Amino acid sequence: MKRLLPLLAVLAPVPAFAHAFLKHAEPGVGAVVATPPAQLLLTYTEGLEVPFCTVTVEGPDGTQVQTGKPQPVPGHEDEMSVPVHIAAPGKYTVTWRALSVDTHKTQGSFSFTIAP
Ligand SMILES: [Cu+2]
Numbered sequence: 001m002k003r004l005l006p007l008l009a010v011l012a013p014v015p016a017f018a019h020a021f022l023k024h025a026e027p028g029v030g031a032v033v034a035t036p037p038a039q040l041l042l043t044y045t046e047g048l049e050v051p052f053c054t055v056t057v058e059g060p061d062g063t064q065v066q067t068g069k070p071q072p073v074p075g076h077e078d079e080m081s082v083p084v085h086i087a088a089p090g091k092y093t094v095t096w097r098a099l100s101v102d103t104h105k106t107q108g109s110f111s112f113t114i115a116p
Helices: 004-011
Strands: 022-026 039-044 054-058 071-073 076-083 090-099 105-114
Touching: 022 105, 039 054, 039 090, 054 076
Parallel strands: none
Antiparallel strands: 022 039, 039 076, 054 090, 071 076, 090 105
16 A cells, blocks of 8 residues: 555646636736736736737727737746737726746736826
């Protein structure tokens, strides 16, 4: 029965916090901001594999907003910045897909509003 112990350790559930979930965003989740941001800054609960993360933004009229590729933030492996071209006021919805350093995939979305 001695050999069973290492096996049980392997089967132990991975804690839920070991995935990359959105911890903080600029502009903030649900925020109303006066000035359109030149980039989004997304902070996660886990380190990211940024080249394998995607972020899309949908504008108030339902069309896709022009975004750049997610960029790593030096010194912050749990963050990525995304260049974004926002010209008009209204509600914007950000949809993100993240691959964390533990190879788990997560996804989610949130909105913010540019005040008129
Ligand atoms: Cu994970």
